Amino acid sequence: MIFEVWAPDATTVEVDVQGSRRLMSPEAGGWWSAEVEDAEHGTRYAFMVDGDGPYPDPRSRRQPDGVFGPSAVYDHARFTWSDHDWKGRDLRGSVVYELHVGTFTQEGTFHAAIEKLDHLVELCVDLVEIMPVAPVPGGRNWGYDGVDLYAVNETYGGPDGLKSFVDACHRAGLGVILDVVHNHLGPSGNFLRPFGPYFAGFPGSYWGEAVNLDGPGSDEVRRYFIGNALQWLRDYHVDGLRLDAVHALHDARATHLLAELAAEVDALACAAGRPLTLIAESDLNDPRMVQPPEAGGLGMNAQWDDDVHHALHCAVSGESHGYYKDFAALPALAKVLKGGVLHDGTYSSFRGRSHGRSYAGVPGHRLVACLQNHDQIGNRPRGDRLPVPALKLGAGLLLTSPFTPMLFMGEEWGARSPFLFFSDHVEPRLREREAERREREFDGFGYVWDAPDPSDEETFLRSKLDWTELKEEAHWSLLCWYRDLVALRKALPELSDPRLDRVRVEVDPDGKWLVMWRGELAVSVNFAEETVSVPVAAGAVLLASDDPVRAGEDGRLRLPGQSLTISRPETT
Template sequence: MIFEVWAPKATAVELYALGGRRAMSPGERGWWSAEVEGAEHGTPYAFAVDGDGPYPDPRTRRQPEGVFGQSMVYDHAHFTWSDHDWKGRDLRGGVIYELHVGTFTAEGTFAAAIEKLPHLVELCVDFVEVMPVVPVPGGRNWGYDGVDLYAVNETYGGPDGLKSFVDACHRAGIGVILDVVYNHLGPSGNFLRPFGPYFSGFDGSYWGEAVNLDGPESDEVRRYFIGNALQWLRDFHIDGLRLDAVHALHDKRAKHLLAELSEEVDALACFVGRPLSLIAESDLNDPRMVRSVDAGGLGMTAQWNDDVHHALHCAVSGESHGYYEDFAQLSALAKVLTQGVVHDGSYSNFRARAHGQSFAGVPGHRLVACLQNHDQIGNRPVGDRLPIPALKLGAGLLLTSPFTPMLFMGEEWGTHTPFFFFSDHVEPELRESEGTRREREFDGFGYVWEAPNPSDEETFLRSKLDWSEVKEEAHWSLLCWYRDLIALRKALPELSDPRLDRVRVEVDPLGKWLLMWRGALAVTANFSLESVTLPLTPGTVLLASDDPVVMGEEGLRMPAQSLVISRSTRK
């Protein structure tokens, strides 16, 4: 077989394989190659560049010994798929479920996650969104410190494990979205630098050095990332990618990397015959992110919408510290439900400047919204989640909103399990400084930082879901509430209608209640600790979070901290 590697500045590149060391031949545009008879699927190999190394292949498909070990030849054709009838799933109308493989089950593997798919089928979610699965240093990590971007973490089950998980999801009727990180690489085990100008030479964000998307020799660097995205969608049958922190991509070219990626993914979708989605995480509040390329946008299918999360969180928790200060009033929740964002060019107190742009004309399904996610829980010092009463209210509003809703693992039954930030760096200086670095990252957010040590194994183990909780009455009741909400959303077209201009919202001047109209459906939320009566004409109650609910001549009488969905009209 032929081995290839890009090393445009090297004067000599050597291949280690089958017990020998072979000189590679230079080719066009910085590519080197060598043919090795007898090399095949499962053959270990590595490269040396100008005498330094050996290093893993920058495009390694398998790292069986971890980020510091040799690469291994991996032939995608060796896996047998059973999802031949899978036609894909459109993001529109879908419900997403985010999970972290290492903490979703006690075993922390793809195989164990497959055993939990019946739970997700009964919950009636349409997609699972898997946090990054590329190799990381040590045995535990969120995944955003990844290197070897073409490979899969062996701790989870390696490339065959991921394929088995995707195959099982498709057989269960569930699409798979994979979280990928292209704005930086992890600080440990990153061996790209000896091969070529993969980096720009300056800090692109808090998390690391900017990748070289627009400087000299950047054509191949861009192909490195675009080729990676296409690999997941084509060779692993992934249905969509969630692109981490795209605002940290530094690209001044006329055609942005995201626009180029969008065009490539559209072409691949035509070839594989199923829809492929790109979901950007962006804090810019810029509607160009989700506009088509031919309309001057970046072509993303959707983007995460933090404004919805912040407004929901404030409404159900009462918190107003840090960035929550801009969302503390119910008027902020009313605005996001009808206009998509709060910061549409308005002033942000947290940023001390104007922020964002109007999303007028953007359908709600292009905005992925949540009540909880890995960041919003894990970025809190003690990884604490919302209590069950808050989850009932928040889920009721989220799952009747015009957006694409996303849940975070365990949320649906109100798990007490925290989700901490954890890592397992090999280098002592990284292990010892991780907690301090994390505290420094959130300076000014209003937290008293008393977080457990991210490097302690116990921090990771405490983050694993406790599935035995589901059997307890309070947790089972909440799970049934989530199931009923998703089922109602799928049964009534008004609830999945993405047109923001069709949503009407009224709020109590005293901040006790909110009334959202979805066509003829009234979604009423009582945030106060006392019962309230909303001025609605008698109608049919379709779903209520708590009893007793009375629909009488005076209106809708609701208990404290409750939510009701009904067919009603305004009195």
């Protein structure tokens, strides 16, 4: 087989194949190549650059011995797929379910996750979004410290494990979205630098040095990241990508990396005959993110919408510290439900400046919204989740909203296990300072930082879901509520209608209740402890979180404390 690597500034490059070194020949564009006849699937190899190394392949498909070991030849054609009839899953009308492979089950593997797919099918979600799977140092990590971006974490099951998971999801009727990180690489085991100008030479974000997207030599660097994205969609049959923190992609070119990626993915979707989705994580509140390139946008199919989360969280939790301050009152939730964002050019007290732009004309399905996700739970010092009463109300609003709803693993039954930040750095300097680094990152967020040590294995073990909780009545009851909400959303077109200009919201001046109108349907929420009357005429109650819901003497609905009702009011 032929080994190839890009090393434009190197004088000599050697490939070390199972202990035997061979000189590589320079090719056009800074590439080097060498043919090794006896190399095959599973063969270990590494590169020497100007006598330094050995280093794993920047495009390594497999790292069987971890991020500090050699690469291994991996032949994609050896895997037998059974999803030949899979036609994909469109984001429009879908419900997304986010999970972390290492904590979704006690085993923490793709194989074990497959055993839980029936649960997701019964929940009626459409797309499973898995947190990053690139190799990381040690045995446990959220995934955002990934290196060897073309490979798959062996702890989870390696490349065949991921393929088996995707194949099983498709057999079950579930699409798969993979979270990928292209804005930085992890601080440990990153060996890209000796090969070429992969980095820009300045801090791109809090998490690391910016990648070189617009400087000298950046043409091939861009191809590295675009090729990585296409690999997951093509070779692993993944249905979409969630692109981490795209606001940390520093690109001043006329055609932004995201627009270039969108065009490539669109072409691949045409060839594959199935929809392929790109979802950006962005805190810019800029509608250009989800507008097509021909309209001056970046071409993302959707983006995460933090404003919806913040407004929902404040309404059901009562918190108002840090970035929650601007979202604390119910009128903020009303604005978000009708317009997608709170900050559309308004002043953000957390940033100390005006922020964002209006999303008028953008359909709600392009905004992925949640009540909880890995960040909003895991970036709390204790990784604590919302209690059951808050989940009932928040899920009721989320799953009747015009946005694409996303649930976080265990949310649907009110899991008691926290989702903490954990890592397993090998180098003592990184391991010993990880807790301090996390505390610095969230300075100013309003927390008393009493987080457990991220490097302690117990921190990771505590974050694993306890599936036996489903045997308890309170958890099972909440799961039934989530199932009913998802089923009702799919049964009634009004509840998945993405047109933001058709959403009407009324709020109580005293902050006790909110009514969201979806066509002729009323979603009525009582946030107060006591029973309240809402300006909704009595009629057919389609779903209620608590009984009894009844009409008062004035014919208006009276809701018990902390309850939500979906009804079709009588018309006169």
